[in-house]
Amino acid sequence: MYLENLKKSVYQLIVETSTNLPKDVRRAIKKAKVLESAGTRSAMSLATITQNISMADEEVSPICQDTGLPTFKIKTPIKTNQLEIKAAIYEAMELATKNGKLRPNSVDSLTGENSGNNLGAGTPVIKFEQWEKDYIELALILKGGGCENKNIQYSLPCELEGLGRAGRDLDGIRKCIMHSVYQAQGQGCSAGFIGVGIGGDRSAGYDLAKEQLFRSVDDTNPIPELAELEDYILENANKLGIGTMGFGGETTLLGCKIGVMNRIPASFFVSVAYNCWAFRRLAVKVNTDSGEIAEWKYQDGEKIDFSKEQRQDPSVDKEEVITLQAPISEEEIRKLKVGDVVQINGLMYTGRDAIHKYLSTNEAPIDLNGQIIYHCGPVMLKDEDGTWHVKAAGPTTSIREEPYQGDIMKKFGIRAVIGKGGMGPKTLEALKDYGGVYLNAIGGAAQYYADCIKSVEGVDLMQFGIPEAMWHLKVEGFKAVVTMDSHGNSLHKDVEQSSLEKLAQFKDPVFK
Numbered sequence: 001m002y003l004e005n006l007k008k009s010v011y012q013l014i015v016e017t018s019t020n021l022p023k024d025v026r027r028a029i030k031k032a033k034v035l036e037s038a039g040t041r042s043a044m045s046l047a048t049i050t051q052n053i054s055m056a057d058e059e060v061s062p063i064c065q066d067t068g069l070p071t072f073k074i075k076t077p078i079k080t081n082q083l084e085i086k087a088a089i090y091e092a093m094e095l096a097t098k099n100g101k102l103r104p105n106s107v108d109s110l111t112g113e114n115s116g117n118n119l120g121a122g123t124p125v126i127k128f129e130q131w132e133k134d135y136i137e138l139a140l141i142l143k144g145g146g147c148e149n150k151n152i153q154y155s156l157p158c159e160l161e162g163l164g165r166a167g168r169d170l171d172g173i174r175k176c177i178m179h180s181v182y183q184a185q186g187q188g189c190s191a192g193f194i195g196v197g198i199g200g201d202r203s204a205g206y207d208l209a210k211e212q213l214f215r216s217v218d219d220t221n222p223i224p225e226l227a228e229l230e231d232y233i234l235e236n237a238n239k240l241g242i243g244t245m246g247f248g249g250e251t252t253l254l255g256c257k258i259g260v261m262n263r264i265p266a267s268f269f270v271s272v273a274y275n276c277w278a279f280r281r282l283a284v285k286v287n288t289d290s291g292e293i294a295e296w297k298y299q300d301g302e303k304i305d306f307s308k309e310q311r312q313d314p315s316v317d318k319e320e321v322i323t324l325q326a327p328i329s330e331e332e333i334r335k336l337k338v339g340d341v342v343q344i345n346g347l348m349y350t351g352r353d354a355i356h357k358y359l360s361t362n363e364a365p366i367d368l369n370g371q372i373i374y375h376c377g378p379v380m381l382k383d384e385d386g387t388w389h390v391k392a393a394g395p396t397t398s399i400r401e402e403p404y405q406g407d408i409m410k411k412f413g414i415r416a417v418i419g420k421g422g423m424g425p426k427t428l429e430a431l432k433d434y435g436g437v438y439l440n441a442i443g444g445a446a447q448y449y450a451d452c453i454k455s456v457e458g459v460d461l462m463q464f465g466i467p468e469a470m471w472h473l474k475v476e477g478f479k480a481v482v483t484m485d486s487h488g489n490s491l492h493k494d495v496e497q498s499s500l501e502k503l504a505q506f507k508d509p510v511f512k
């Protein structure tokens with residue numbers, strides 16, 4: 001019975017972590033929502049985010065389509081068999097993937113092949129520790145790729161844009177952390193949470209940073225200097241004006257937790273682990289005799305039920321929303337300006353890393369003239385009749401496609417790309433020359449967008465695996481914001497510049 005129950009307990013932990021945002025995280029998001037003034041694009045995004053959180057609750061479906069690199073941290077009493085726990089994890093992972101609670105996310109780094117069941121070399125990550133207590137603690141974090149890519153490690157002393165020299169002291173550490181929030185911009189689906197590790201070597205530093213993400217959002221650091229630094233960062237990083245999804249606004253950071261360990265004389269690392277708003281981590285106490293869950297962690301206090309809040313976003317007037325339907329003409333595109341809110345009806349095609357590389361040297365499987373590409377790697381399930389269903393489908397970080405995007409738009413006549421976090425100068429130039437637009441969807445809002453997808457009309461290039469294939473999606477009322485237009489304007493460029501100016505205001509020493 002123990003083994004059966006253990007497997008069930010792990011499965012339950014995976015499903016809850018993927019679909020039900022922890023209470024402490026909800027409270028932080030609610031706080032941010034109250035601060036954002038109505039009518040801004042940040043307020044609109046937060047409304048979509050909170051709507052998405054309650055849709056995930058209701059559907060018991062992934063909050064975000066990127067269910068990350070599942071990382072288990074396990075503490076066991078001395079006599080517990082750790083191999084049995086490992087086996088239970090593998091089985092539960094496969095089942096959760098099959099049931100659409102996890103996206104198949106384990107990819108062979110050399111061949112590009114997706115294992116399909118979330119198992120493979122190094123996946124999932126499982127770390128054991130022994131302790132004196134008489135129960136097992138299973139903790140799980142599902143940290144997605146977009147925010148993982150924004151992690152950063154500093155080696156002190158160093159020179160930082162906007163902030164000047166960061167020395168080997170508390171003030172140098174302060175500068176690194178402020179810079180880490182700036183450099184993430186909106187790309188890791190801000191507003192985010194950061195875990196910081198001071199000291200260690202490069203790998204221990206990152207481990208310590210990630211360990212901080214297991215602290216409760218509303219705890220207080222037991223080391224007074226670090227408690228003060230955490231408060232300082234939380235208050236001042238929110239003055240950078242990056243805002244939700246990098247649209248500008250009041251809330252950029254939702255939590256900051258800092259840990260410290262010794263270092264060796266020559267090294268001084270400050271490691272920062274950035275986590276998106278979809279901060280999915282939970283833990284359970286498991287009974288060593290029965291294998292059953294005895295208690296959940298992070299679930300005390302008030303649970304905010306966002307479904308009770310206003311469903312329809314009050315900040316955008318219906319008349320202000322521009323409807324787009326592919327094929328789109330150059331003339332229609334040229335009318336769009338940064339800040340416009342659009343809704344898309346009709347067909348769009350997903351394309352992310354593998355597709356962009358493929359299209360740069362191959363012909364497209366379909367005619368893309370006037371069409372829309374969606375940077376998205378969805379969670380998909382096939383029913384008994386062989387029909388595909390979308391279980392989660394938010395945008396992925398677009399900047400990874402920067403080397404290809406402009407050329408591909410011109411080559412195939414694509415008029416619009418949808419993604420998140422914005423793109424760089426090469427794409428901006430191409431949008432201007434050729435007549436294209438970049439639309440920013442709300443990162444992590446995977447249930448909200450899955451609901452806009454009315455049917456799956458086809459799929460190409462399945463050899464790249466489910467997240468990377470080209471899905472033909474029929475959508476209705478798919479909302480996004482124009483953040484790069486065909487007139488050379490980019491909201492991302494503007495926010496990056498204004499936040500750098502704001503960052504420079506934190507140049508002077510604060511901690512001695």
Ligand SMILES: O=C(O)C[C@H](O)C(=O)O
Nearest residue numbers: 066144145146377396397
């Ligand atoms: O892989 C994805 O679907 C998204 C990724 O987490 C991202 O933020 O870019």
Ligand code: SF4
Nearest residue numbers: 064144146189276444
């Ligand atoms: S898409 Fe955004 S919310 Fe989802 S894992 Fe990536 S960074 Fe997080």
